[in-house]
Amino acid sequence: MDRSMDLQKAIRHHEFGKPEEVLTLESILVPKPRTGEVRVRLLVASINPSDRGMIGGSYGKLRELPAIAGREAVGVVDTLGKGVEGVAIGTKVRFPGEDGAWCEFACARAEDLLVVPDGVLDEQAAMSFINPPTAYCLLKKVIDLEPGSWLVQNAGNSAVGISVIQMAKAMGLKTISQVRRESLIPPLKALGADHVVLEGSDWGAQRDQLTDGEPICLALNSIGGASAIDQIKVLAEGGTQVTFGGMVGDPVRFPTRYLIFKDVRLVGFWWDRWSRTHGSNGVSGVMAEVYKMMTSGVLCLPIEQVYLFEEFEAAMKHDLKPRLGKVLLCPR
Known part of the structure; x- marks a missing residue:
């Protein structure tokens, strides 16, 4: 089904500041993949301290405003653009988060996809792209x-x-x-x-x-x-x-x-810097080790609670409380 003119939910901010003051849930257009791209549908996203820094304007390379919040999420390939081969619809991958990850759909070049092994649960995968490779x-x-x-x-x-x-x-x-x-x-x-x-x-x-x-x-x-x-x-x-x-x-x-x-x-x-300097081969090698530990049971990250997008304000407040596990977001 062509969703190119449909609307999707996205958690965005039009200025930099405290998340509780600047974040809003909005409807924006669902993107259409261009030649060589795929579209990815979000499954689960995580909340990280760096998200607050980016929303506040103090972390890394800032996005142009208005910006979709979030950096780390997992999704499945939803649509293939022209010329894409070797990628199947339904493949679990890292959600394209360069332009924000707290939205339902995003597009990425097929060659840039990071595939998640089938044995990794969705919630664990959503937490796998920043902190475990850092560790x-x-x-x-x-x-x-x-x-x-x-x-x-x-x-x-x-x-x-x-x-x-x-x-x-x-x-x-x-x-x-x-x-x-x-x-x-x-x-x-x-x-x-x-x-x-x-x-x-x-x-x-x-x-x-x-x-x-x-x-x-x-x-x-x-x-x-x-x-x-x-x-x-x-x-x-x-x-x-x-x-x-x-x-x-x-x-x-x-x-x-x-x-x-x-x-x-x-x-x-x-x-982020290590990933840029070592390229896709370096990142793939580290992630292979991370997923090997996840599928073998060596690594399992605790989950505090999962919130719907509509509950993002409660999720952000919960994320500030003393806890052991991660607070996650999902669109539905």
Whole structure:
């Protein structure tokens, strides 16, 4: 059925600002695939901290206004454009999110599609394109970690943090996860965390007891501020801290003595940049490893609640509450 003149639902904003103030549910035209393109129908979309940054005008490459919100979603091929071969209608793929993912339909070049294996559930697939590959790269692409190596991460209950815990367990790595609420300790331990410690508890003083005297080689920082400093203090000589987020927005006032006397390294990581510099082959290789872990049961991301598009305001409010799982959106 030709839906090129039909209308679709889309969550958009006409200015940058707080999501609760600028987002609206609107009707826009369903796109028609051009030659070499396919149209994808949305199944499920996720809500990420970076979505708030893009809506607020402070994250990455901003879209032209009015803009469709959202970056991460899964869909199925709905229509083939002229000249498209080797792609079947109904194939599950990453929803084209460059121009926004919180809409019912979008088009993409057939050659750019990222196919999702049949064994990956829709909700898991919707959460698979940003945080799990980030976690995988943090563990495999920054420094060489031998089995038995120790790492520390803050925001242990975040989507990246949960992915790191499960992946590290499968790789034979050992984790210390920093969290802000004691109630998060049991569920993270159940997911495979070796140790879960409370922020501000002076846990660094027990470093040697936690690791049996083994060095901490890697620190994963997505918060900043005092939490990042706590990590730097426990890093081994020559250790590396990777910053891939700044949830609290506080600067890291780094004690220079750790640079001079311990040769601690500070580096950054952004999955979007890594994807651009390594191209489709690099991305496909990482995603193949992610999906291998998902289909084997190694990696399973918790879900907090799924909301309809019409309930997006409640979904955005829920996303701000303390929780363990992801808040998701679906069009119907």
